[in-house]
Amino acid sequence: MRKLRLGPVLEDKPVKVSVELSAELARTLAAYAEAHARETGLSGPLPPERLIPPMLERFMATDRGFRRAGGS
Numbered sequence: 001m002r003k004l005r006l007g008p009v010l011e012d013k014p015v016k017v018s019v020e021l022s023a024e025l026a027r028t029l030a031a032y033a034e035a036h037a038r039e040t041g042l043s044g045p046l047p048p049e050r051l052i053p054p055m056l057e058r059f060m061a062t063d064r065g066f067r068r069a070g071g072s
Contacts, residue, residue: 004036005069006032006036006054008040009054019052033046033048
């Protein structure tokens, strides 16, 4: 299996955000949480909502168009 892009999830002070996911995306995110737990040696998967912030951070950090447009 290829290595996942998401590494360990660090603790940080959260900001509450509500979002709706399609049922298919929710299932895929839960499956990703399972794979992430196996790869990082966790005893069980993190709640899927804990994965969303670092996924978004990684996405924005690697989006060349966003960076060229002056994104952080």
